[in-house]
Amino acid sequence: MKKLINNPDNVIKEQLEGMQAAHPDLIKVNFEPYYITRAGGPSKGKVALISGGGSGHEPMHGGFVGHGMLHAACPGEIxxxxxxxxxxLAAKAAHGGAGVxxxxxxxxxxxxxxxxxAELAMADGIKVQNIVVDDDVAVKDSLYTAGRRGVGATVLIEKLCGAAAEQGMDLEKLSDLCRTLNQNARSMGMALTSCITPSNGSASFEIGDDEMEIGIGIHGEPGIERKKIATVDEIAEEMTVSILEDGAYTRTTKEWDFSKNEWVEKEVTDEPFKKGDNVIAFVNSMGGTPVSELYGVYRKMKEVTDKHGIKIVRNLIGPYITALEMQGCSITLMKVSDAHVKLWDAPVYTPGLKWGM
Amino acid sequence: MITKQQVLDWLRKSSDVLEENRQYLTKLDTAIGDADHGNNMYRGFNKVKSQLDDHADKDIGAILKAVAMTLISTVGGASGPLYGTFFLQAGTKMAGKAELDGDSLAVMFRAGVDGVKMRGKAQPGDKTMIDVLEPVAQAIENDIKEGKSVSDTLHHAVEVAEKGVADTIPLIAKKGRASYLGERSKDHQDPGATSSMMIIKALSESVG
Known part of the structure; x- marks a missing residue:
């Protein structure tokens, strides 16, 4: 294992200390326990948008705390x-009085x-809704698995919902927006190499020099299929086609019902992409793939979307949701309305994403 | 009878065995999961062990609840809420008790296992810790009903747990991160079922 670390046990703490030192104007890191809030404190009268997950995906989520995006992020162990x-505690610290x-x-x-x-925060009288992101088309069914994984769409949703929260959208409407955006988005990922968590010190899966892994998640877990490596054109085409030709997908959601005061499960179905759709296209590096190669992917992906009559109206290219040093990429396409595009263009000012101000 | 001291021994032994098997559990999880189970269980139970001396004045229910809160706040992943829920439900049923007879043991285990099933929505055969916990809960209930001693019941529970672990090997995972592998999850032993077996074995060894 070759890594820029000290003691593996202190990696999270030291990296958060570095983030705090680099961005004191944007974020405030709480260390016991870990959570990151905006430096300016809660936004009064606005819904607090919070996310979190394991570490190792930086800049997501901590790097997306700031104006126009998240109010707080909770980093786990890697x-x-x-x-x-x-x-x-993050919910209590970020709550501006309009729910979480x-x-x-x-x-x-x-x-x-x-x-x-959510149950703990609601016991404190804070209104909380959880919306689950599941956009990974590599997972075909939700009956025999834990369902589609949440991957690239998360970044786009945090940006769009963050803009809506900044504009004062209430919790119910923001939850609806979040759910809709998730239903509009599909992603596919692939890996050329595995990754190494500092505490384990060895690769999470073995892969030959001439092999690639298709349908990966973001945790160094093996994918759906192991194949001989191909050209970027072949890889980008296969990924894009699998997203565009993915059929309707049904899963059971579990959200809080504020009138019944309990979790309620519902079946929700996503419709496939169709000719004439406007999309935001997101080509993401898993951490080890250079941006130049992502442009190689984008080139072929756009050719395929054009051929399918899908119009890319905005794009994002770079390492935003990573799996440590893994080489590989993911493609996310999200169908958007004009109103969604306005939210995309709205100002954002976070360590990981900055524009419009 | 299981005394309070034996419960504390159980928790200490669980911590020790999970520490010894930290690499082994992570290796099992590397094959079909995300390579963190051994580290997470070690971190959680090591914290539980460090707090055992604070529990001297508490009843068994309160001890188990304190363990639950520690696991929920230190383990993370899926194992944190699942093991946390097991001890929370078990502790709630054992409130006020200074020792456990056979019936209490059966009630405690059933409450814990039902809590895990409710939180994780897994059924036997899904290649999860439920493949150990459910048959063990049933075996404990049956053995106690048939009048077996607590010690014999727990010895039998260990056999059932070990069989449950072995039975996960040919299964295709339907819950948790391993479920994404589909057929590729076959021929691997489930790490959560394995750690559950270790904790049950620690209980049996503590009671003798």
Whole structure:
């Protein structure tokens, strides 16, 4: 293992100390337990947008705390969900009096911990909703698995919902927006190499020099299929086609019902992309792939979307939701309306994403 | 009878065995999960062990609840809320007790296991800790009903737990991160089922 670290046990703490030192104007890091809030404190009268998850995906989520995006983020251990006490305290620290929306990526641990956290915060009289992001088309069914994983769409949703929260959208409407955006988004990821968590010190899976892993998540877990490596054109085409030709997807959501005061499960179905859709295209590095190669992916991806009659109206290219040093990429396409595009263009000022101000 | 001292021994032994098997559990989780189970369980139970001396004046229910809160706030991942829920539900049922007879043991275990099933929504056969916990809860209930001693019941529970762990090997995972591997999750032993077996074994060894 070759890494820029000291003692593996102190990695999270030291990296958060570095973030705090670099961005004192934007964020405030709480260390016991870990959570990151905006330097300016809660936004009075606005919904507090919170997310969290295992560390190792930087800049997500801590790097997206700031004006126009998140109000707080809870970092867990590397690739391990944060715990309910962190999320609960983050909710209390970020709450501006208009409720809390937790954006939760669909992983068994994250979902259960955020549910417990929502229950704790509601016991304190804070209105909380959890919306789960599950956009990974590599997972085909939700009946025999824990369902689609939350991947690239999370970044786009945090940006768009963050802009809406900044404009004063209430908790119910913001929850609806978040759910809709998730339903409009689909992603696919691939890896050329594995990654190494500092505490383990060895690769999370073995992969040959001439092999690639298709349908990966963001935790160094093996993907859906192992294949011989191909050209960027072949890889980008396969990924884009699998997103565009993915059929309707149904899963059971679990959200808090404020009239019944309990969790309620509902079946929700996403419709496939169709000709004439406007999309935001997001080409993401898993950490080890250079931006130049992402442009190689973008080139072919745009050719395929053009051929399908899908119009890319905005894009994002770079390492935003990573898996440590893994080489590989993911593509996310999200269908958007004109109103969504306005939210995308709205000012954002965070360590990881800055424009318009 | 299980005394309060034996409960504290159980927790200490659990911590020790999870520390010894930290690498082993992580290796199992590397094959079909995200390579953190051993580290997470070690971190949680090591914290539990460091707090055992604070529990001297508490009843068994309160001790188990304190363990639950520690696990919920230190383990993370899916194991944190699942093991946390087990001890929370078990502790709630054992409120006020200074020792446990066979019936209490059966009630405690059933409450804990039902809590895990409710939180994680897993069923037997999904290749999770439920493949150990559910058959063990049933075996404890049956053995106590048939009049077996607590000690014999727990020895039998360990056998059932070990069989439950072995039974996860051919299964295709339907819950948790391993479920994404589909067929590729076959021929691997489930790490959560394995840590559950270790904790049950620690209980049996503490009671004797």
């Amino acid at each position: 690739f391990t969900s944060p715990t309910p006490d962190q999320m609960h 929306l937790n954006i939760v990526k669909n992983y068994t641990g994250d979902v259960m911990n955020f549910e417990m956290a």
